[in-house]
Amino acid sequence: MIDNGSLPSAGNNLDPWYSAYAKRTAGLAASEVRALFAVASRPEVVSLAGGMPYVSALPEDLVIGAMDRVMHEQGPVALQYGSGQGVPRLREQITEVMALEGISASADDVIVTTGSQHALELFAKLFLDPGDLVLAEGPSYVTALVIFKSYQAEVDHVPMDEHGLIPEALREHIASARAVGRRIKFLYTIPTFHNPAGVTLSWERRLEILEICRENGILVLEDNPYGLLYFDRKPPAAMRSIDEEGVVYLGTFSKTLAPGFRVGWALAPHAIREKLILANEAAVLSPSSFTQLVISQYLSEADWRGQIDTFRGVYRERKEAMIDALEEHLPELSWTNPNGGFYVWLTLPQNLDSKAMLPRAVTELVAYTPGTAFYANGDGAQNIRLSFCYPTPESIRVGVRRLATVINGELDLLDTFAGTGELRSIRPDAARTGTSTFPPTDLR
Numbered sequence: 001m002i003d004n005g006s007l008p009s010a011g012n013n014l015d016p017w018y019s020a021y022a023k024r025t026a027g028l029a030a031s032e033v034r035a036l037f038a039v040a041s042r043p044e045v046v047s048l049a050g051g052m053p054y055v056s057a058l059p060e061d062l063v064i065g066a067m068d069r070v071m072h073e074q075g076p077v078a079l080q081y082g083s084g085q086g087v088p089r090l091r092e093q094i095t096e097v098m099a100l101e102g103i104s105a106s107a108d109d110v111i112v113t114t115g116s117q118h119a120l121e122l123f124a125k126l127f128l129d130p131g132d133l134v135l136a137e138g139p140s141y142v143t144a145l146v147i148f149k150s151y152q153a154e155v156d157h158v159p160m161d162e163h164g165l166i167p168e169a170l171r172e173h174i175a176s177a178r179a180v181g182r183r184i185k186f187l188y189t190i191p192t193f194h195n196p197a198g199v200t201l202s203w204e205r206r207l208e209i210l211e212i213c214r215e216n217g218i219l220v221l222e223d224n225p226y227g228l229l230y231f232d233r234k235p236p237a238a239m240r241s242i243d244e245e246g247v248v249y250l251g252t253f254s255k256t257l258a259p260g261f262r263v264g265w266a267l268a269p270h271a272i273r274e275k276l277i278l279a280n281e282a283a284v285l286s287p288s289s290f291t292q293l294v295i296s297q298y299l300s301e302a303d304w305r306g307q308i309d310t311f312r313g314v315y316r317e318r319k320e321a322m323i324d325a326l327e328e329h330l331p332e333l334s335w336t337n338p339n340g341g342f343y344v345w346l347t348l349p350q351n352l353d354s355k356a357m358l359p360r361a362v363t364e365l366v367a368y369t370p371g372t373a374f375y376a377n378g379d380g381a382q383n384i385r386l387s388f389c390y391p392t393p394e395s396i397r398v399g400v401r402r403l404a405t406v407i408n409g410e411l412d413l414l415d416t417f418a419g420t421g422e423l424r425s426i427r428p429d430a431a432r433t434g435t436s437t438f439p440p441t442d443l444r
Protein backbone atom coordinates (compact mmCIF):
# COMPACT_ATOMS: atom_id res chain seq x y z
CA MET A 1 0.00 0.00 0.00
CA ILE A 2 1.38 3.39 -0.96
CA ASP A 3 1.64 5.85 1.91
CA ASN A 4 -0.26 8.75 0.43
CA GLY A 5 -1.95 10.25 3.48
CA SER A 6 -5.52 11.14 2.79
CA LEU A 7 -5.36 10.36 -0.94
CA PRO A 8 -7.70 7.37 -1.22
CA SER A 9 -10.55 9.34 0.29
CA ALA A 10 -9.88 12.12 -2.26
CA GLY A 11 -10.55 9.77 -5.16
CA ASN A 12 -13.86 9.26 -6.89
CA ASN A 13 -16.04 6.36 -7.99
CA LEU A 14 -14.31 6.02 -11.33
CA ASP A 15 -10.73 6.35 -10.15
CA PRO A 16 -9.69 5.95 -6.50
CA TRP A 17 -6.31 7.53 -7.34
CA TYR A 18 -7.82 10.65 -8.88
CA SER A 19 -6.08 13.12 -6.60
CA ALA A 20 -2.74 11.29 -6.69
CA TYR A 21 -1.94 12.24 -10.27
CA ALA A 22 0.67 14.92 -10.93
CA LYS A 23 -0.83 18.32 -11.64
CA ARG A 24 0.57 18.34 -15.18
CA THR A 25 -1.69 15.42 -16.15
CA ALA A 26 -4.66 17.77 -16.02
CA GLY A 27 -3.86 18.52 -19.67
CA LEU A 28 -4.11 14.86 -20.67
CA ALA A 29 -7.64 14.69 -22.01
CA ALA A 30 -8.47 12.55 -25.06
CA SER A 31 -8.11 14.78 -28.10
CA GLU A 32 -10.90 15.20 -30.63
CA VAL A 33 -8.75 13.32 -33.10
CA ARG A 34 -8.38 10.34 -30.81
CA ALA A 35 -12.06 10.15 -29.98
CA LEU A 36 -12.77 10.31 -33.68
CA PHE A 37 -10.57 7.42 -34.65
CA ALA A 38 -12.96 5.05 -32.87
CA VAL A 39 -16.04 6.33 -34.69
CA ALA A 40 -14.39 6.88 -38.03
CA SER A 41 -13.01 3.38 -38.22
CA ARG A 42 -16.50 1.99 -38.90
CA PRO A 43 -16.35 0.84 -42.53
CA GLU A 44 -19.46 2.71 -43.67
CA VAL A 45 -18.06 6.06 -42.49
CA VAL A 46 -15.88 8.00 -44.93
CA SER A 47 -13.19 9.37 -42.68
CA LEU A 48 -11.67 12.66 -43.73
CA ALA A 49 -10.45 12.96 -40.15
CA GLY A 50 -7.22 11.11 -39.43
CA GLY A 51 -3.80 11.79 -40.90
CA MET A 52 -2.96 8.18 -41.66
CA PRO A 53 -0.53 7.72 -44.53
CA TYR A 54 -1.67 5.39 -47.32
CA VAL A 55 0.83 2.64 -46.51
CA SER A 56 -0.73 0.26 -49.05
CA ALA A 57 1.14 2.24 -51.72
CA LEU A 58 4.37 0.80 -50.29
CA PRO A 59 5.19 -2.58 -51.90
CA GLU A 60 5.26 -5.17 -49.11
CA ASP A 61 8.09 -7.15 -50.67
CA LEU A 62 10.43 -4.16 -50.30
CA VAL A 63 9.85 -4.16 -46.56
CA ILE A 64 9.91 -7.93 -46.22
CA GLY A 65 13.18 -8.07 -48.20
CA ALA A 66 14.79 -5.49 -45.91
CA MET A 67 13.57 -7.26 -42.77
CA ASP A 68 14.79 -10.60 -44.05
CA ARG A 69 18.26 -9.30 -44.80
CA VAL A 70 18.54 -7.55 -41.44
CA MET A 71 17.65 -10.74 -39.57
CA HIS A 72 19.96 -12.91 -41.64
CA GLU A 73 22.93 -10.58 -41.64
CA GLN A 74 22.63 -8.61 -38.37
CA GLY A 75 20.12 -10.55 -36.25
CA PRO A 76 21.89 -10.31 -32.88
CA VAL A 77 22.47 -6.56 -33.33
CA ALA A 78 18.89 -5.94 -34.47
CA LEU A 79 17.51 -7.74 -31.42
CA GLN A 80 19.82 -6.00 -28.95
CA TYR A 81 19.68 -2.61 -27.19
CA GLY A 82 21.52 0.03 -29.17
CA SER A 83 22.89 3.53 -28.89
CA GLY A 84 20.73 6.23 -27.29
CA GLN A 85 21.55 8.47 -30.25
CA GLY A 86 20.57 5.91 -32.88
CA VAL A 87 22.30 3.61 -35.39
CA PRO A 88 25.29 5.49 -36.91
CA ARG A 89 24.69 4.26 -40.49
CA LEU A 90 21.04 5.32 -40.35
CA ARG A 91 22.04 8.75 -39.05
CA GLU A 92 24.32 9.11 -42.09
CA GLN A 93 21.45 8.17 -44.36
CA ILE A 94 19.17 10.65 -42.60
CA THR A 95 21.58 13.43 -43.56
CA GLU A 96 21.11 12.34 -47.21
CA VAL A 97 17.32 12.53 -46.80
CA MET A 98 17.58 16.01 -45.26
CA ALA A 99 19.89 17.14 -48.09
CA LEU A 100 16.84 16.85 -50.37
CA GLU A 101 15.41 19.79 -48.41
CA GLY A 102 18.56 21.88 -48.59
CA ILE A 103 19.96 20.88 -45.20
CA SER A 104 23.63 20.23 -44.80
CA ALA A 105 24.29 18.40 -41.53
CA SER A 106 26.65 16.01 -39.80
CA ALA A 107 25.36 12.60 -38.67
CA ASP A 108 26.83 13.48 -35.25
CA ASP A 109 24.07 16.07 -34.78
CA VAL A 110 21.20 13.68 -35.54
CA ILE A 111 19.32 11.87 -32.75
CA VAL A 112 16.99 9.06 -33.77
CA THR A 113 13.71 9.07 -31.85
CA THR A 114 10.59 6.94 -31.60
CA GLY A 115 8.77 8.91 -34.30
CA SER A 116 9.11 12.67 -34.44
CA GLN A 117 6.35 12.72 -31.83
CA HIS A 118 8.87 11.51 -29.29
CA ALA A 119 11.36 14.15 -30.38
CA LEU A 120 8.65 16.74 -29.67
CA GLU A 121 8.09 15.23 -26.23
CA LEU A 122 11.82 15.21 -25.41
CA PHE A 123 12.25 18.77 -26.63
CA ALA A 124 9.33 19.96 -24.50
CA LYS A 125 10.73 18.12 -21.50
CA LEU A 126 14.08 19.88 -21.93
CA PHE A 127 12.72 23.37 -22.39
CA LEU A 128 9.36 23.85 -20.72
CA ASP A 129 8.71 24.89 -17.14
CA PRO A 130 5.19 25.50 -15.83
CA GLY A 131 3.92 28.89 -16.97
CA ASP A 132 6.29 29.19 -19.95
CA LEU A 133 4.95 30.45 -23.23
CA VAL A 134 5.28 28.67 -26.58
CA LEU A 135 4.56 30.55 -29.77
CA ALA A 136 2.89 28.46 -32.46
CA GLU A 137 0.88 29.01 -35.60
CA GLY A 138 -2.86 29.33 -35.20
CA PRO A 139 -3.98 26.64 -35.90
CA SER A 140 -1.27 24.13 -34.93
CA TYR A 141 -0.62 20.38 -34.73
CA VAL A 142 -3.00 18.95 -32.15
CA THR A 143 -0.64 16.49 -30.45
CA ALA A 144 2.11 19.08 -30.09
CA LEU A 145 -0.42 21.23 -28.24
CA VAL A 146 -1.21 18.28 -25.98
CA ILE A 147 2.49 17.85 -25.17
CA PHE A 148 3.05 21.54 -24.43
CA LYS A 149 0.01 21.53 -22.16
CA SER A 150 1.26 18.44 -20.37
CA TYR A 151 4.36 20.43 -19.40
CA GLN A 152 2.04 23.17 -18.09
CA ALA A 153 3.14 25.64 -20.73
CA GLU A 154 0.76 27.97 -22.52
CA VAL A 155 0.50 28.34 -26.27
CA ASP A 156 0.10 31.72 -27.91
CA HIS A 157 -1.22 31.26 -31.46
CA VAL A 158 0.24 33.58 -34.09
CA PRO A 159 -2.00 34.06 -37.15
CA MET A 160 -1.23 32.75 -40.64
CA ASP A 161 -2.41 33.58 -44.10
CA GLU A 162 -1.96 31.67 -47.36
CA HIS A 163 1.82 32.29 -47.19
CA GLY A 164 2.12 30.85 -43.69
CA LEU A 165 2.95 32.58 -40.40
CA ILE A 166 2.65 36.38 -40.63
CA PRO A 167 5.95 38.04 -39.60
CA GLU A 168 4.37 41.30 -38.37
CA ALA A 169 1.96 39.30 -36.23
CA LEU A 170 4.91 37.38 -34.78
CA ARG A 171 6.60 40.65 -33.82
CA GLU A 172 3.39 41.88 -32.18
CA HIS A 173 2.87 38.67 -30.23
CA ILE A 174 6.46 38.70 -28.97
CA ALA A 175 6.13 42.33 -27.89
CA SER A 176 2.78 41.76 -26.14
CA ALA A 177 4.06 38.68 -24.32
CA ARG A 178 7.20 40.47 -23.18
CA ALA A 179 5.22 43.54 -22.12
CA VAL A 180 3.40 41.43 -19.53
CA GLY A 181 6.57 39.63 -18.45
CA ARG A 182 5.89 36.29 -20.14
CA ARG A 183 8.82 33.95 -20.79
CA ILE A 184 8.82 32.80 -24.42
CA LYS A 185 10.68 29.52 -24.74
CA PHE A 186 10.46 28.78 -28.45
CA LEU A 187 8.51 29.12 -31.67
CA TYR A 188 6.99 25.81 -32.77
CA THR A 189 6.36 25.88 -36.51
CA ILE A 190 5.34 23.54 -39.33
CA PRO A 191 6.46 25.71 -42.24
CA THR A 192 5.83 23.25 -45.06
CA PHE A 193 2.43 21.76 -45.95
CA HIS A 194 1.16 22.73 -42.56
CA ASN A 195 -0.90 20.41 -40.39
CA PRO A 196 -3.77 21.33 -40.29
CA ALA A 197 -3.78 24.46 -42.48
CA GLY A 198 -2.15 22.99 -45.61
CA VAL A 199 -0.23 26.22 -46.33
CA THR A 200 3.52 26.70 -46.83
CA LEU A 201 5.68 29.48 -45.46
CA SER A 202 7.22 31.48 -48.30
CA TRP A 203 10.99 31.75 -48.66
CA GLU A 204 11.01 35.48 -47.88
CA ARG A 205 9.03 34.87 -44.71
CA ARG A 206 11.35 32.04 -43.66
CA LEU A 207 14.21 34.54 -43.74
CA GLU A 208 12.22 37.20 -41.95
CA ILE A 209 10.89 34.92 -39.23
CA LEU A 210 14.35 33.54 -38.51
CA GLU A 211 15.63 37.10 -38.30
CA ILE A 212 12.88 38.07 -35.85
CA CYS A 213 13.63 35.02 -33.71
CA ARG A 214 17.37 35.72 -33.79
CA GLU A 215 16.82 39.35 -32.76
CA ASN A 216 14.63 38.24 -29.86
CA GLY A 217 16.69 35.25 -28.75
CA ILE A 218 13.89 32.80 -29.50
CA LEU A 219 14.72 29.22 -30.49
CA VAL A 220 12.81 27.77 -33.47
CA LEU A 221 11.45 24.23 -33.45
CA GLU A 222 10.86 23.32 -37.10
CA ASP A 223 8.61 20.26 -37.51
CA ASN A 224 8.75 18.95 -41.06
CA PRO A 225 7.03 15.60 -41.66
CA TYR A 226 5.57 16.48 -45.07
CA GLY A 227 8.23 18.50 -46.93
CA LEU A 228 9.13 15.74 -49.41
CA LEU A 229 5.50 15.10 -50.30
CA TYR A 230 5.04 18.01 -52.71
CA PHE A 231 2.76 17.87 -55.75
CA ASP A 232 3.76 20.33 -58.48
CA ARG A 233 6.80 22.20 -57.31
CA LYS A 234 9.35 21.79 -54.56
CA PRO A 235 8.66 23.89 -51.47
CA PRO A 236 11.27 26.38 -50.23
CA ALA A 237 14.26 24.82 -48.45
CA ALA A 238 13.87 23.97 -44.76
CA MET A 239 14.39 26.76 -42.23
CA ARG A 240 17.23 24.73 -40.74
CA SER A 241 19.10 25.13 -44.04
CA ILE A 242 19.29 28.87 -43.28
CA ASP A 243 20.14 28.79 -39.59
CA GLU A 244 22.11 26.00 -37.90
CA GLU A 245 22.33 27.44 -34.41
CA GLY A 246 18.84 28.83 -33.91
CA VAL A 247 16.76 25.93 -35.27
CA VAL A 248 16.05 22.45 -33.98
CA TYR A 249 14.68 20.39 -36.85
CA LEU A 250 12.37 17.38 -36.62
CA GLY A 251 11.97 14.79 -39.37
CA THR A 252 10.32 11.40 -39.70
CA PHE A 253 10.00 8.31 -41.87
CA SER A 254 6.31 8.09 -41.00
CA LYS A 255 5.03 9.81 -44.13
CA THR A 256 7.71 8.92 -46.66
CA LEU A 257 7.92 5.26 -45.62
CA ALA A 258 5.55 4.04 -42.88
CA PRO A 259 4.56 5.21 -39.39
CA GLY A 260 4.53 1.66 -38.04
CA PHE A 261 8.33 1.71 -37.78
CA ARG A 262 8.11 4.63 -35.35
CA VAL A 263 11.38 6.14 -36.51
CA GLY A 264 11.87 9.88 -36.59
CA TRP A 265 14.73 12.19 -35.70
CA ALA A 266 15.88 15.53 -34.37
CA LEU A 267 18.75 17.58 -35.77
CA ALA A 268 20.02 19.97 -33.13
CA PRO A 269 22.92 22.31 -32.35
CA HIS A 270 25.64 20.60 -30.35
CA ALA A 271 24.61 21.45 -26.76
CA ILE A 272 20.93 20.73 -27.29
CA ARG A 273 21.83 17.50 -29.09
CA GLU A 274 23.72 16.29 -26.01
CA LYS A 275 20.75 16.97 -23.75
CA LEU A 276 18.35 15.31 -26.20
CA ILE A 277 20.47 12.15 -26.22
CA LEU A 278 20.42 12.03 -22.42
CA ALA A 279 16.67 12.58 -22.38
CA ASN A 280 16.20 9.89 -25.04
CA GLU A 281 18.25 7.41 -23.01
CA ALA A 282 16.31 8.25 -19.86
CA ALA A 283 13.02 7.71 -21.67
CA VAL A 284 13.62 4.62 -23.85
CA LEU A 285 17.29 3.56 -23.29
CA SER A 286 17.64 3.33 -27.06
CA PRO A 287 15.25 3.63 -29.99
CA SER A 288 14.35 0.28 -31.61
CA SER A 289 17.48 -1.26 -33.16
CA PHE A 290 15.33 -3.54 -35.29
CA THR A 291 13.25 -0.89 -37.05
CA GLN A 292 16.25 1.43 -37.47
CA LEU A 293 18.22 -1.33 -39.18
CA VAL A 294 15.28 -2.28 -41.40
CA ILE A 295 14.92 1.33 -42.53
CA SER A 296 18.67 1.60 -43.06
CA GLN A 297 18.60 -1.57 -45.18
CA TYR A 298 15.60 -0.28 -47.14
CA LEU A 299 17.38 3.02 -47.84
CA SER A 300 20.49 1.13 -49.01
CA GLU A 301 18.79 -1.28 -51.38
CA ALA A 302 15.44 0.16 -52.48
CA ASP A 303 14.61 3.03 -54.81
CA TRP A 304 13.33 5.12 -51.92
CA ARG A 305 13.30 8.33 -53.93
CA GLY A 306 11.11 6.58 -56.53
CA GLN A 307 8.84 5.37 -53.73
CA ILE A 308 8.43 8.94 -52.47
CA ASP A 309 7.47 9.91 -56.04
CA THR A 310 4.82 7.18 -55.95
CA PHE A 311 3.42 8.59 -52.69
CA ARG A 312 3.42 12.07 -54.22
CA GLY A 313 1.37 10.81 -57.15
CA VAL A 314 -1.14 9.07 -54.87
CA TYR A 315 -1.62 12.12 -52.65
CA ARG A 316 -1.75 14.55 -55.57
CA GLU A 317 -4.62 12.58 -57.12
CA ARG A 318 -6.47 12.52 -53.78
CA LYS A 319 -5.94 16.22 -53.17
CA GLU A 320 -7.31 16.97 -56.63
CA ALA A 321 -10.34 14.77 -55.96
CA MET A 322 -10.99 16.71 -52.77
CA ILE A 323 -10.61 20.15 -54.33
CA ASP A 324 -12.82 19.16 -57.31
CA ALA A 325 -15.48 17.82 -54.95
CA LEU A 326 -15.36 20.97 -52.81
CA GLU A 327 -15.76 23.12 -55.91
CA GLU A 328 -18.69 21.01 -57.03
CA HIS A 329 -20.55 20.62 -53.74
CA LEU A 330 -19.52 23.56 -51.56
CA PRO A 331 -18.64 26.29 -54.04
CA GLU A 332 -19.38 29.20 -51.73
CA LEU A 333 -17.05 28.10 -48.99
CA SER A 334 -13.34 28.81 -48.87
CA TRP A 335 -10.51 26.37 -48.32
CA THR A 336 -6.77 26.10 -48.71
CA ASN A 337 -5.36 24.33 -51.75
CA PRO A 338 -2.11 22.70 -50.60
CA ASN A 339 0.79 21.93 -52.88
CA GLY A 340 1.74 18.93 -50.75
CA GLY A 341 1.10 17.07 -47.52
CA PHE A 342 -2.21 15.67 -46.32
CA TYR A 343 -4.63 18.44 -45.36
CA VAL A 344 -7.17 20.99 -46.56
CA TRP A 345 -8.43 23.62 -44.12
CA LEU A 346 -12.04 24.53 -44.74
CA THR A 347 -13.80 27.64 -43.47
CA LEU A 348 -17.51 27.22 -42.71
CA PRO A 349 -20.19 29.86 -43.11
CA GLN A 350 -20.57 32.11 -40.09
CA ASN A 351 -22.77 30.69 -37.31
CA LEU A 352 -21.86 27.09 -38.02
CA ASP A 353 -19.88 25.28 -35.35
CA SER A 354 -17.71 22.45 -36.64
CA LYS A 355 -17.58 20.65 -33.30
CA ALA A 356 -21.31 20.84 -32.69
CA MET A 357 -21.94 19.66 -36.25
CA LEU A 358 -19.75 16.56 -35.96
CA PRO A 359 -22.34 14.12 -34.51
CA ARG A 360 -24.66 14.98 -37.37
CA ALA A 361 -21.84 14.42 -39.86
CA VAL A 362 -21.12 11.00 -38.39
CA THR A 363 -24.83 10.18 -38.71
CA GLU A 364 -24.45 11.09 -42.39
CA LEU A 365 -21.43 8.74 -42.48
CA VAL A 366 -18.67 11.28 -42.88
CA ALA A 367 -16.05 12.25 -40.29
CA TYR A 368 -13.71 15.22 -40.11
CA THR A 369 -11.65 16.96 -37.46
CA PRO A 370 -13.19 20.13 -36.02
CA GLY A 371 -10.95 23.19 -36.11
CA THR A 372 -11.12 23.59 -32.34
CA ALA A 373 -8.78 20.59 -31.97
CA PHE A 374 -5.97 22.70 -33.41
CA TYR A 375 -6.15 25.63 -31.03
CA ALA A 376 -5.18 25.69 -27.37
CA ASN A 377 -7.60 28.56 -26.74
CA GLY A 378 -10.93 27.25 -28.06
CA ASP A 379 -10.76 29.05 -31.43
CA GLY A 380 -11.38 27.21 -34.69
CA ALA A 381 -15.12 26.54 -34.39
CA GLN A 382 -15.63 27.86 -37.90
CA ASN A 383 -13.03 25.54 -39.40
CA ILE A 384 -12.67 21.91 -40.37
CA ARG A 385 -9.56 19.93 -41.23
CA LEU A 386 -10.12 17.56 -44.12
CA SER A 387 -7.51 14.85 -44.70
CA PHE A 388 -7.17 13.45 -48.20
CA CYS A 389 -4.29 11.06 -47.47
CA TYR A 390 -6.10 7.83 -46.67
CA PRO A 391 -9.46 7.46 -48.48
CA THR A 392 -9.55 6.68 -52.21
CA PRO A 393 -10.48 9.51 -54.60
CA GLU A 394 -13.93 7.94 -54.99
CA SER A 395 -14.49 7.86 -51.22
CA ILE A 396 -13.26 11.44 -50.96
CA ARG A 397 -15.91 12.53 -53.49
CA VAL A 398 -18.59 10.65 -51.54
CA GLY A 399 -17.33 12.10 -48.25
CA VAL A 400 -17.36 15.69 -49.48
CA ARG A 401 -20.85 15.21 -50.94
CA ARG A 402 -22.06 13.94 -47.57
CA LEU A 403 -20.35 16.84 -45.82
CA ALA A 404 -22.15 19.27 -48.13
CA THR A 405 -25.46 17.63 -47.18
CA VAL A 406 -24.64 18.12 -43.50
CA ILE A 407 -23.58 21.75 -43.93
CA ASN A 408 -26.63 22.58 -46.03
CA GLY A 409 -28.85 20.83 -43.48
CA GLU A 410 -27.35 22.88 -40.65
CA LEU A 411 -27.83 26.08 -42.61
CA ASP A 412 -31.44 25.23 -43.39
CA LEU A 413 -32.01 24.51 -39.72
CA LEU A 414 -30.47 27.80 -38.67
CA ASP A 415 -32.52 29.56 -41.30
CA THR A 416 -35.72 28.00 -40.03
CA PHE A 417 -35.08 28.83 -36.41
CA ALA A 418 -33.52 32.22 -36.95
CA GLY A 419 -36.36 33.09 -39.33
CA THR A 420 -34.29 35.94 -40.62
CA GLY A 421 -34.00 34.68 -44.14
CA GLU A 422 -30.41 35.90 -44.11
CA LEU A 423 -28.84 32.47 -44.16
CA ARG A 424 -29.36 30.65 -47.34
CA SER A 425 -28.53 27.25 -48.65
CA ILE A 426 -25.12 27.00 -50.22
CA ARG A 427 -26.07 24.18 -52.53
CA PRO A 428 -24.51 24.81 -55.93
CA ASP A 429 -27.96 24.99 -57.49
CA ALA A 430 -29.05 27.64 -55.00
CA ALA A 431 -28.90 31.26 -56.00
CA ARG A 432 -25.32 32.40 -55.49
CA THR A 433 -24.60 35.80 -54.19
CA GLY A 434 -21.16 37.05 -53.27
CA THR A 435 -17.94 35.47 -54.43
CA SER A 436 -15.88 32.66 -53.04
CA THR A 437 -12.68 33.78 -51.34
CA PHE A 438 -10.43 31.06 -52.65
CA PRO A 439 -7.95 30.53 -51.21
CA PRO A 440 -8.85 32.35 -48.00
CA THR A 441 -6.69 35.37 -47.40
CA ASP A 442 -6.51 34.86 -43.70
CA LEU A 443 -6.65 31.83 -41.47
CA ARG A 444 -7.23 33.78 -38.31
Ligand SMILES: Cc1ncc(COP(=O)(O)O)c(C=O)c1O
Binding pocket: 051, 114, 115, 116, 117, 118, 141, 190, 195, 223, 225, 251, 252, 253, 254, 259, 263, 264
Ligand atom coordinates in the same frame (compact mmCIF):
# COMPACT_ATOMS: atom_id res chain seq x y z
C1 LIG B 1 3.11 18.08 -37.72
C2 LIG B 1 3.37 16.72 -37.19
N1 LIG B 1 4.39 16.52 -36.35
C3 LIG B 1 4.67 15.31 -35.84
C4 LIG B 1 3.91 14.21 -36.20
C5 LIG B 1 4.26 12.88 -35.58
O1 LIG B 1 4.76 11.99 -36.53
P1 LIG B 1 5.56 10.69 -36.17
O2 LIG B 1 5.66 10.57 -34.69
O3 LIG B 1 4.81 9.57 -36.76
O4 LIG B 1 6.92 10.87 -36.77
C6 LIG B 1 2.84 14.35 -37.08
C7 LIG B 1 1.98 13.21 -37.41
O5 LIG B 1 0.98 13.31 -38.05
C8 LIG B 1 2.56 15.64 -37.60
O6 LIG B 1 1.57 15.86 -38.46
